[in-house]
Amino acid sequence: MSAFDPSEITIMVVDDELSVRQSLEAWFQDDGYSMLTAENAAEALKRMQEQHIDIILLDIKMPGMDGLALQDRIREFNQDVIIIIITAFATVDTAVRALKAGAFDYTTKPVDPDELSILVRNAVDRIRLQRENTALRESIDHLQFVDDIVGDSPQMQKVFELVKTVAPTDSTVLVLGESGTGKELIARAIHMNSTRKYFPIIPVNCGAIPETLMESELFGHEKGAFTGAQYRRKGKLEMARGGTLFLDEIGTLGLKSQVDLLRVLEDREFHRVGGERMVKADFRLICATNLNLEDEVKAGNFREDLFYRINVFTISLPPLRERQTDIPQLARHFLEKHCRTMNRTVNDIAPEAMDILKAYDWPGNVRELVNAIERAVVINKSGTITPDDLPMQMASRPASSSEDVTLADVERRHIERMLANFDWNISRTAEQLHIDRVTLYNKIEKYGLKRP
Amino acid sequence: MRSMQVVRIIPLGAHPRDVSFQSLIMGLEQVLPLQCRVEAIPMDIDAALDSSRKQYHSTELLANLVSLPERGEQRVLGITPYDLFIPVLTFVFGQAQLNNRAALFSTFRLHNEFYGMPHAAETLQSRCLKEALHELGHTFGLRHCLELPCVMNSSTYVEDIDLKPADFCLPCREHLQDVC
Ligand SMILES: [Zn+2]
Ligand SMILES: [Zn+2]
Numbered sequence: 354m355s356a357f358d359p360s361e362i363t364i365m366v367v368d369d370e371l372s373v374r375q376s377l378e379a380w381f382q383d384d385g386y387s388m389l390t391a392e393n394a395a396e397a398l399k400r401m402q403e404q405h406i407d408i409i410l411l412d413i414k415m416p417g418m419d420g421l422a423l424q425d426r427i428r429e430f431n432q433d434v435i436i437i438i439i440t441a442f443a444t445v446d447t448a449v450r451a452l453k454a455g456a457f458d459y460t461t462k463p464v465d466p467d468e469l470s471i472l473v474r475n476a477v478d479r480i481r482l483q484r485e486n487t488a489l490r491e492s493i494d495h496l497q498f499v500d501d502i503v504g505d506s507p508q509m510q511k512v513f514e515l516v517k518t519v520a521p522t523d524s525t526v527l528v529l530g531e532s533g534t535g536k537e538l539i540a541r542a543i544h545m546n547s548t549r550k551y552f553p554i555i556p557v558n559c560g561a562i563p564e565t566l567m568e569s570e571l572f573g574h575e576k577g578a579f580t581g582a583q584y585r586r587k588g589k590l591e592m593a594r595g596g597t598l599f600l601d602e603i604g605t606l607g608l609k610s611q612v613d614l615l616r617v618l619e620d621r622e623f624h625r626v627g628g629e630r631m632v633k634a635d636f637r638l639i640c641a642t643n644l645n646l647e648d649e650v651k652a653g654n655f656r657e658d659l660f661y662r663i664n665v666f667t668i669s670l671p672p673l674r675e676r677q678t679d680i681p682q683l684a685r686h687f688l689e690k691h692c693r694t695m696n697r698t699v700n701d702i703a704p705e706a707m708d709i710l711k712a713y714d715w716p717g718n719v720r721e722l723v724n725a726i727e728r729a730v731v732i733n734k735s736g737t738i739t740p741d742d743l744p745m746q747m748a749s750r751p752a753s754s755s756e757d758v759t760l761a762d763v764e765r766r767h768i769e770r771m772l773a774n775f776d777w778n779i780s781r782t783a784e785q786l787h788i789d790r791v792t793l794y795n796k797i798e799k800y801g802l803k804r805p
Numbered sequence: 806m807r808s809m810q811v812v813r814i815i816p817l818g819a820h821p822r823d824v825s826f827q828s829l830i831m832g833l834e835q836v837l838p839l840q841c842r843v844e845a846i847p848m849d850i851d852a853a854l855d856s857s858r859k860q861y862h863s864t865e866l867l868a869n870l871v872s873l874p875e876r877g878e879q880r881v882l883g884i885t886p887y888d889l890f891i892p893v894l895t896f897v898f899g900q901a902q903l904n905n906r907a908a909l910f911s912t913f914r915l916h917n918e919f920y921g922m923p924h925a926a927e928t929l930q931s932r933c934l935k936e937a938l939h940e941l942g943h944t945f946g947l948r949h950c951l952e953l954p955c956v957m958n959s960s961t962y963v964e965d966i967d968l969k970p971a972d973f974c975l976p977c978r979e980h981l982q983d984v985c
Contacts, residue, residue, distance in 0.1 A: 357951070376864060376891035382903060384959060385948040439893065463895045467961035 359385035362477055363405060366390045367397045367423070368412040368439075373462075377410060380466075381473070394418035394426070399595070401427070402551040406434055408476050411456075413440040413447060421451060428455050430550050433483060435476040439464065502538050503686045504679035508671040512539070515668045520546035527603075527663050528641040530670030532787060533718030536641035537601060539668060544597040549637055552596030555589050559600055560787060564607035571613065574626035590623060593636040602787075603663065604644035604655060615659045638663065643787075673715040673722060680711050683719065687726040688738070699730050702738045709740055713747045716767060717785055721774055728776075746773045765800040768793070777804045810985045812841045812941070813878040817850055817866055817885035821912040823926060824884070824933055832934040836972055837941070838985060841882075846873075855890070863889040863900040863909070870907040880944055882937060883909030898960065899936050901943035908940035914963060932963065934971045942973065945984050950977050 364386050366377045374390040382388050389406065391397035394417055400406065409427070413420035424436055435457040440447065448459045457479075458472050502509075519526055520543045528536040537556060544554040562570050569579075573588030590598060600606070606614070617623045618638070622631045640663045649655035673680070684702055692699050702710070706729075715721055729742035768786070775781045783793040796802075812833070814826060830841040853865035866889070870881045889897050889911045899910025915932040917925045938956045950957035955974035960966045973981060 359948075370892065372864070372892045377893055379864075379900070379903075380891065380894070380897075383901075383943060383949055462893050463890070464893060465895050465961070466897065469894065470959070470961055 357477075357481070359477075360387050362407050362480060363387040363389060364408045364410065364473070365397065365400055365406045366410045367392075367394070367415075367420070368410075369393060369415045370412075373412070384470075384473075386473075394423040397423060398426070398551045401431070401434075402548055402595070407480050408435045408437065408473065410437050410439055413438060413451070414442065421447070421454065424451065424454055424456060427551075430545065435479065437472055437476065501686070501690075502535060502542060503683050504676060505682065506671075506676040506679045508676045509679060512668060512670060515666075516542050516546065519543060519666050519668070521548065523547075523549075523637050525638045525663055525665045526640070527646075527665070527667045528639065528670065529667060530641075530643060531672045531718055532643050532785060533720030534670040534672060535719050536643075536670060537599065539670065540597070540599040540601075540639040540641060543639060544599075544637075547597070547637065549596050553593065554597040554599055555593040555636075556599040556601060557589050558602055559610075560602035560605040564610060567607060567610040568613060569626050571610070572623050572625055573628075575628040577627065579627065585625075588625065590617065590634055590636065591625075591632060595635055596637070598636040598638050600638065600640045602642060603640040604642040604646055604649055606655075608654075608656070611656045611659050615656065615662060618659075618662050673718045677711055680722070681707055683722055684710055684726055687723050688730065691727050691730040695730060697730055697733075698736060699733050699738060700736055703740070706738050706740050706743060709743055709747050716770065717774060720785070724774060744774060746770055761800075764796070765802070768796055768800065769802055772797075772802065772804075809838055809840045810880060811878040812839050812880040812882055813876065814841055814843045814882050814884065815848070815870065815873075816843070816845055817848060817869070817883045817887075817909065818861075819886050820845075821884055821886040821933075823916075823924070823929060824912055825930060826884075828930055829933055829937060832930075832971065833937055833941070836938060837981065839941075842878075844876075850885075858890060860888045860890040860896065861885065861911075863891050863897050863911075866909055867900055867902065867907050870909060871902070871905075879906070880941060881907050882941060883907070884933075884937075885909065885911050886913060887911060888913040898966075899940045901940040903943050903948070904946040905944060908937075908944050910936040910940050915966075920963065928967070931971060932966050935966050935969065938971060938973075942977065942981070945981055947973075947977055947980060950974060952976070 364381055366374050366388070367390075368374050369392055371392070374392065378388045378390055389400055391400050393415055397409070411420045411424065418426070420438060420440070427434060427436070436455065438451045438456045438459045439462060441462045451459055457476055460468060460472060516539060526543055528539050530536050540556070541554060544550060557570065569586065569588065571588050571590055573586050573591055576585045617634050621634045623634055624631050646655055646660050646664070650657050650660050684707065688699060688702060691697070710722070717724070725744060725747070728744065729738045733742045771782050771785055775785070779790055779793055783790045786793065814830070826843050830843070833839050833841055848869055850861065850866060850869060853861045853869070855862055866883060866885065870883050873881060889900070891897055891900070896914065898914060899908065901908035912929070912933060913919065915929055915936065917923060917928060935956050942957050947957050949959040952958065952974040953968075954970050955977055956969055956972060957974075957977050958965070958969045960969070
């Protein structure tokens with residue numbers, strides 16, 4: 354190993370007691386380490402956002418988010434930072450919990466100087482090993498935390514490039530793509546590869562919230578702001594503080610909410626419904642839609658000024674049928690994943706089954722593929738997925754049908770197919786089709802569709 | 806090298822038992838270009854006592870030293886017979902302001918008797934000198950040194966103190982020559 358320079362190791366002390374922070378800071382400064390302190394979870398997360406930290410000396414008992422909760426939070430986005438728990442009240446129980454949740458070690462206050470030195474020296478040894486390993490891996494740069502976004506096709510490579518480009522900036526992003534193409538995954542990938550990754554990403558499905566509740570959903574409300582507002586409630590904008598606000602199906606946002614949102618984006622502040630105090634808006638905005646927003650603007654359903662606000666950097670996700678070369682890789686990825694979560698052993702997909710998957714046109718995109726594989730894993734008995742494990746209509750259906758003449762024909766066939774995909778689960782099918790259940794029932798009746 | 810650095814040595818609380826300040830000063834002045842003088846001024850250190858731990862809060866004692874008006878010295882070195890602690894740690898041998906004026910150490914755990922061994926006058930005296938050099942080293946901007954033959958090596962056991970010499974390694978010495 355190369356000569357060791359302690360100043361290249363950054364230690365953060367997280368403790369609500371000032372005297373503890375100061376004494377540990379001074380003590381480790383004498384060893385030459387770079388020191389930081391934080392008096393609570395929020396400050397600790399902020400520090401982590403600002404700079405790289407190698408070791409965290411973490412107190413368990415703190416007001417607000419306690420040490421164990423903070424550790425869980427940190428582990429969601431950072432597997433590498435070494436966490437050493439220092440607590441005044443040691444119980445075997447908390448020790449076990451802390452270690453299981455990924456703490457490096459655990460000690461009780463007051464600690465022997467020697468014990469603390471050894472703890473930290475062990476941690477430093479591990480960091481030095483890690484650094485040597487990452488130095489080896491560094492040549493391959495890859496996106497983090499985008500497990501389910503799979504694809505070698507040129508279209509997806511382009512998408513990855515765009516994500517990589519825009520993630521570190523704070524730019525607003527608009528993700529376009531058909532339903533089921535994975536727009537939320539892209540939003541998450543951008544978030545997790547940005548400087549805001551230590552704060553939450555808050556998704557809001559604009560299509561699922563009635564216009565009347567949208568204002569309180571976004572901005573929160575004070576107690577008594579309106580009939581039924583019995584408690585003060587934090588809105589999504591406040592919850593996203595420091596992080597990312599993901600507005601899915603932005604095209605369905607009502608006109609009143611569009612005005613509200615536009616105002617926040619312009620003023621960078623807002624107030625809760627029924628409240629006086631202005632709250633600073635500190636979030637990155639990512640929007641997604643499967644609608645053509647320009648058409649919506651022309652039709653008067655979407656404000657032009659809001660459209661220009663959100664249409665800064667666009668990422669278009671290709672429908673699955675346009676990247677058929679990715680299908681085998683995706684299918685295997687989700688096969689492995691479903692086997693893991695369901696604790697099943699299905700090792701492979703037979704070539705005939707794979708041919709069917711490749712030939713199918715996937716109107717429900719990746720989400721439909723995920724469902725098909727999940728279903729296949731459940732019903733499979735042989736250990737290899739065969740055509741029998743796949744939904745019937747996949748094999749029988751040609752990529753496009755000459756019978757479809759009128760729009761109604763297309764709608765009927767599409768609804769029929771989607772119902773079959775979801776085993777006639779009305780709620781899930783309606784969700785996929787972006788219509789409510791009543792509408793779906795009406796259409797089933799209109800076209801005389803029957804469960805096979 | 807600049808002009809002699811003047812160090813004011815101040816006993817905190819009682820005078821440490823069996824420790825000769827005379828020989829400590831001789832040792833210090835041999836190793837570093839220092840001019841040391843002892844000044845026994847009454848200081849009320851009761852506020853730094855943690856009665857449940859029966860130890861003195863080292864940082865607070867250090868603050869007492871810092872608050873003393875300057876009297877021609879560049880450094881103040883406190884010496885106390887009482888056991889020292891900082892929050893989180895069970896004890897500390899001493900403490901110093903990095904690159905600043907004040908340092909202190911305790912003789913409490915430097916006595917062989919503390920470890921159930923017979924009194925050893927020379928050993929005690931040599932441990933005091935090493936602790937004094939170490940903490941003063943911090944005030945001259947030195948951090949812990951990983952070289953084994955160096956007084957700036959960090960000690961968490963009294964045996965660690967015995968292992969290191971009452972002198973600085975070459976790189977640490979070069980640093981000292983630049984600052985004092
Ligand atoms: Zn030291
Ligand atoms: Zn040295």
